[in-house]
Amino acid sequence: MRNLIRFFIRHHVIFLFLILEVFSISLIFRYNNYQRVEFLNSSNVVSAKVYSIYSSISDYFSLKQVNQELAEENARLRTQLEDRIVTGRLINFHDDPDSLKPDYYYVPAKIIRNSINDQFNYITLNRGSRHGVRPEMGVCTADGVVGVIAHVSENYSTAISLLNSKLKINVKLKKTGAFGSLEWDNGDYRETVLNEIPFHIKISQGDTVVTSGYSSMFPEGIPIGKVIKVGLNKGSSFYAIKVALFADFKRLNYVDIIDFTRKDERDKLEQLEEQDKK
Amino acid sequence: MIKQVLKYGGMFIFLVLIQVLILNNIHLGHLITPFFYFLFILLLPFETPRYLQLLLAFFLGLTIDMFTDTAGTHAFACVLAAYARPSILGLLASRDTYESGSLPRVSTLGQSWFFRYALLMVLIHHFALFYLEVFSFSGFFGTFLRALVSSFFTIILILLSQYVIYRD
Structure with missing residues (x-):
């Protein structure tokens, strides 16, 4: 001994x-x-605090840009609202008051850290569990989808960016409704790759790609990008499609976290389905 | 003793902040970032106990990992470089070997010695870092090039810093 x-x-x-x-x-x-090591990511107290102080200073440099974007978004939302009032879709015909609740709430958040030059990119946001943020919520801007929440601390959260090959998102083509999955190929931060669209579907440059609504992270129809190149994969029956992202990841500032109010209900229902298969 | 702790503690914080707030936002070309924080391990006194060198390198790496969401990648690379440091110092020993109480600086051991020392250490650190990051990702040659170019920029920064800040 x-x-x-x-x-x-x-x-x-x-x-x-x-x-x-x-x-x-x-x-x-x-x-x-996925989300094991709780203290070891940038939503922990120390690093999130440092990033938020830094971002509170650096924000002043992009104020003009942000103002303009917000004004544009306001205008767009106001038009949508008019449309809804005219078509009467704001008035729900069910008597059940609970059914009047909107399916999705949006939690506005600010990005305090963003990376685009790593192989696995993450984003840190200044909203956490205190503001109702939970893992697996979608994150988007007025332009399009940005990512999915991965880790949450009390006041901060981190999201897996679309620019991270660990994240696959269910999407569809707006025109034909054909769905596939979107995945970053570690290349340019302005482009990603759309997979699983079979050959028999007609597709052309400039087609818009939107979320499919098949997962509970994003509602249907949030824009993501447009098709810029359609190629053929040798030895497979799917296209290789390049998609230019609408959201400019280099200049992200304010985002919305999407809270699907009936997520638990839907997940529970879909779990039953899994059990059926066994 | 207290003075040493304060000095190196201050350097630790200073280098981490420079790295995460400034350098990580610099994208020289695509996917290339200089990792200047590594200077901390280079400048530790010769007589630092080896276990302390390893522990400090580990915490330095882990701190960077915390800020950049890279799990243990930086921690691994830093510990590896810190472990290799005594061997590299031995390899570079000139006739007038390291006097007791002297520090690994340009002023004490000369420009060419410091350059060779920084070069070897940075290469070990960067290659470990980039290949570990790649692990589940293909492209051997692309990674090689990225590690090399990043090392180049890191070394330039480290050499410059020796003339600007640490002139003691």
């Missing part, structure tokens, strides 16, 4: 080295399984 202890003391450097390296590696592998 004494020899063993002496052995460890004599070789403590190599043991410490191995322990630290194994620990680092295990962190990397565990991180891949």
Whole structure:
């Protein structure tokens, strides 16, 4: 026993080295399984605080741009509202008051950190569990989809950016309704790749890609981007489609987090389906 | 002792802030970022106990990981470089070996010595970092190039800093 202890003391450097390296590696592998290591991401207190102080200063430089974008969005929303009042869709014909509740709420949030040059990009937001943010909520701007919430702390949250190949989003083509999945290919931050659209579907440059509404993260029809290149994959029956994103990831500032009020209900229902398959 | 702790603690915070607030927002070309924070490990005194070097490198890496959402990638690369440091110092030992109490600086050991030292250390760190990041991602040659170009910019920054800030 004494020899063993002496052995460890004599070789403590190599043991410490191995322990630290194994620990680092295990962190990397565990991180891949979606939201495990709670304290080790940029929504933790220290790093989120630093980023929010920094962003409160750097925001002044983009005020003009942001103002203009907000004004444009206001105008667009006002037109939509007019439309709805005219067509009477704001008045629901059910008597059940609960059914009048909107399906989706939008939590406005500000981006306090954003990356576009990593291979797996993340975004940190200044809203957390106190504001009703939960993992797997969608994040979008007026232009289009931005990402999905991954980790949440009390006042902050981090989102997996669309520019992260770990995120796949269910989308469809606005014109034909054909659906596929969108995935970043680690290339340009302005483009992503649309997969799983079979050959028999007609597709042309300039077609708009929108969310499908098949997952409870995004409502149907939020714009994402437009088709810029249609290619053929050798040896597969799907197109290789390049999509130019509407949202400019280099200049993201304010976003909306989408809270689907009936998410639990829908998830529970769809879980039953999974059970049926077994 | 207290003075040392304050000095190196201040340097730690300073370098981490520079890295996450400024350098991580610089995109030289695509996917290339200089990792200047690594300077901390380079400048630790020769006599720092090896276990302390490893622990400091680990916490430095982990702090950067926390800010950039990269799990343990930076921690791994930093610990590896810190482990290799004594061997590299041995490799570069000139005839007038390191005097006790001296520091690894340009002023004490000369420009060419510091350059070779920084070069070897940065290469170890960057190659470990980039290949670990790639793990589930193809393209051996692209990664090689990225690691090389990033190393180049890191070394330029480190050398410049020696003439601007740390002239002691």
